[in-house]
Amino acid sequence: MYAMPYIRHLLALLFACILVPLLAQEAPTQPVRLELPLKAEDVDIEVIALPDSSLLVYHKTSNLWETEATFHFTKYNxxxxxxxxxxxxxxxxxxxxxxxxxxxxTFLVYGGDNLRDYTFVRLSHETGETWHKKFEIEQLEEIYEYRVLQGNFFLIGRNRKDGKSLLLHLNPESGEITPLPSLYGEESSFTDMLSDHEQDRLDVVISESNGRISRLQVKSFDATGKLLKNYFILQKEDKSLLNAEVTPGDTTQKLLIGTYGTRDLRYSQGFFATLMASQVVEGNFYSILELNNFLKYMKPRREERARRRQEQRLRSGRGSGLNYRLLLHDLIETPYGYILAAEAYFPQHSNERSSVLSMTPSGLRPYKLADGFKRSHAVALGFDKSGQLLWDNAMPLTGITTYYLRHAVEVQPLTDGRVVMAYPENTRIVYQIMNDNRYNDEKTELELLPYEENEKIQTNEYPGLIRWYGNSMAAFGFQHIKTKGKGTRQAFSITKITF
Structure with missing residues (x-):
């Protein structure tokens, strides 16, 4: 008499076990769409995700001669x-x-026609009230990175005198601008800048090189720009530490997670993770060959051939033949640790013979700027809080080229522990959902939807995609939408995409 409830319970459990994987593979939804009557030729626009699950949309409108302009800020829930x-x-x-x-x-920085003039804006998320002030920064002719700590501004930019990178502290109340001790050698460069608000300090990661070997240095400053401490992280054996991202936390817990190279410092041969305070990297090196999915962007036979050749090279002592230029993303903090994403790229030149020349000129050394940066694939690596690698995965990036070396994909951890990588491609979003080490070779796409069924999005100019909140991203762009029997309209559209 008790068998039937037990069987029903067992069947329900089995059904749930089958249903959960099926639900996990469902296509993303587009629950909300917003259209603004804006045209690409009339405005400059930015979409910024806020920590309270809302969006900040900034756009600038100006007259034909750009003698008058209005700067609009709008918050959407x-x-x-x-x-x-x-x-x-x-x-x-x-x-x-x-x-x-x-x-x-949200703190924003603007540049004027006079390359020495910079205007800083502080905007309240609650009311939209703004504070703004213009400063003449004589030392900089371009700003690369911008962080704020206790109301003080930290800037990395190009030094007007010698073209090298420069770190500055700006006190917005007094207007005092102070260069901070940072770069020294000709080959030195910044790889990360983190405002650690819980520790009330700013950490700057610097890659130092003499052309043959490379090491990392971390400088910690307080909010006033005072140098608190230097940390020098030395390489192990023949491995040079190329670049790294730094985690938040106190000194005993902070990690550096990044890439290393061997003979040619332009290329990465793998990834590493180490405690910042360790001074010397003792372990946690992961070569490209050791990773499960780094080479999965290749066809299976090509991957097998590449692995076989690499093993032969290593046995013969010739060094690595797997050389990649990697563009790192900022670290993403997760409940279990951190995710480091990177995009593998190579510069393209109209004259292929010029591709071996330096892209970062120093002194009178000849160089040639790239015509674009083509991607082969993107990777994501999950680390625990001690720096141990938990999983790695990859996404092919076929046909993606950017003129500037900037991120082409967006990465977002989902609430169930999976990770989504995605990028916009005209009226579509191309995405891949990563579940630990399990690689999925299917290309999955999502077509952006208009308001009505009788409408069609014909084009999507300047498409963008940003990480938002929870399982949602925000896709946007200037669209031409055709309505059956009613012609075409133009609008700047924002679509919420939920995975």
């Missing part, structure tokens, strides 16, 4: 409903450069 909108009275020649969001504020 998670359902893309307007919360508030406001404007800021900035000079018409100001153009957006970068932003940094922390707590209840």
């Amino acid at each position: 998670s359902q893309l409903q307007e919360v508030w909108t406001d404007t800021a009275a900035l000079a018409p020649d100001n153009d957006y450069i970068r932003s940094y969001t922390f707590g209840p504020h």
Whole structure:
């Protein structure tokens, strides 16, 4: 008499076990869409995700001669409903450069026609109220990175005098601008800058090289720009530490996670993770050959051939033949540790013979700027909080080339522990969901949907995709939407995509 409930319970359990994997493979949804009556030729626009699950949309409109301009800021909630909108009275020649969001504020920096003029904006997420101030920064002619710590600004940019990178501290109250001790050698470069708000300090990671070997250095500053401590991280044996991202946390817990090379410092041969305070990297090196999926962008036979040749090279002592230029993403913190994503790229030149010349000139050394940077694939690696590699996965990036060396894909951890990599491709979103080491060779795409069934998105100019909150991303772009029997309209569209 008790068999039937037990059987029903067992069947329900089996059904759930079957259903969960099926649900995990369902296509992403597009629950909300917003259209703004804006055209690409009329505005400059940025979409910024805020920590309270809302979006900040900035756009600038100006007259034909750019003698008058209005700077608009609008906040939308998670359902893309307007919360508030406001404007800021900035000079018409100001153009957006970068932003940094922390707590209840977003900080934005703009550049003027005079390359020494920079305007900084602090915007309240709650009210839209803005503070802004212009500074003349004589030392810089371009800003690469921008962070804020306790209301003080830290900038990395190009030194006007010698073209090298420079780290500056700016006190917005006093207007005092101070160069901070950072780079020394000709081959030195910045690889990361982290505002660690819990520790009230700023960490800057520097790669130092003499052309043959490379090491890393971390400099920690307080909010006033005072140097707190230097950390020198030496390489192990024949491995040179090329670049790294630094994790938040106190000194005993901070990790450096990055890439290493061997003979040619332009190329990475693998990844490493180490405690920042360890001074010497003793372990946690992971060569490309050891990773499960790094080479999965290749066809199976090509991957097998590449692995076989690499093993033969290593046995004969010729060194690695797997050489990749890798563009690192910022570390993503997860409940179990960290995710490091990277994009493998190679510069393209109109004259292939010039591809061996330096892309970062120093002194009178000849060089040739790349015509573009083509991607082969992107990778993601999951580490625990001690720096042990948990999993790795990869996504092919066929046909993606960017003129500037900037990120082409977006990476977002999902609430169930999986990770999604995605990028916009005209009216589609190409994505891959990663589940630990299990590699999926299927190319999955999502077509962006218009408001109505009788409409079609014909084109999507300047498409973008950003990580938002939870399992949702925000896709956007200037679209031409055709309505059956009613012609075509233009709009700047934002679509919420939930995985």
